[in-house]
Amino acid sequence: MEAVRWLLAAAGVEFEEIFLETKEQYEKLIKDGVLMFQQVPLVEIDGMKMVQTRAILSYIAGKYNLYGNDLKERALIDMYVEGITDMMQTILMFPFSPPEAKEKNLDSVKERATNRYFPVFEKAFKIRMSNVPTIKKFLQPGSPRKPPPDECYIETVQKILKI
Incomplete structure (x- = not known):
């Protein structure tokens, strides 16, 4: 939500x-x-x-x-939305991990967010949006x-x- x-x-x-x-x-x-x-x-x-x-x-x-104003802008918006969705799915499921898997899952969440998603969103997107x-x-x-x-x-x- x-x-x-x-x-x-x-x-x-x-x-x-x-x-x-x-x-x-x-x-x-x-x-x-x-x-x-x-x-x-x-x-x-x-x-x-x-x-x-x-x-x-x-x-x-x-x-x-x-x-967006045209199909290209909509496609770009869709790519950001799908990226956010993928990242959020990973993050949102973390609290529901079994206690014995939390540390491993946290490392995985951090690695994916840091290397895969954050670099994309940091390239002017965060500043412009905020x-x-x-x-x-x-x-x-x-x-x-x-x-x-x-x-x-x-x-x-x-x-x-x-x-």
């Missing part, structure tokens, strides 16, 4: 988040047919209940004219950015999603 938060911030859109707190909430969404693939995130926008991060991002980017006024505001304390997962969050996610 973090990529969606960032894109909404870039578009200057205020949003409200509702977090699942119980397994029953999650199961109700599945039972009601809201979670097409039985997974979150879920974004309600323009009367739609959207799942799948890539579809959500494409919709929001298109709606707020943030998806100076966009709506993103600059999003980066300030008190914004709707999600903090890194703590033990309580990890335990809740594991309980709800049966991880």
Whole structure:
């Protein structure tokens, strides 16, 4: 969901988040047919209940004219998005690693991020993006950015999603 938060911030859109707190909430969404693939995130926008991060991002980017001016710009945006997705998948799964594998997994996450992803994002991209006024505001304390997962969050996610 973090990529969606960032894109909404870039578009200057205020949003409200509702977090699942119980397994029953999650199961109700599945039972009601809201979670097409039985997974979150879920974004309600323009009367739609959207799942799948890539579809959500494409919709929001298109709606707020943030998806490039031509096919070449869209392809470049897609490459960055897919790179971020790959990196985030690696990072987001780390807290759910078994305790005995954490050190090895942490080394792997650091190596991939440092050598594969960070160099791409550091080449002017970070500076340019952090100076966009709506993103600059999003980066300030008190914004709707999600903090890194703590033990309580990890335990809740594991309980709800049966991880």
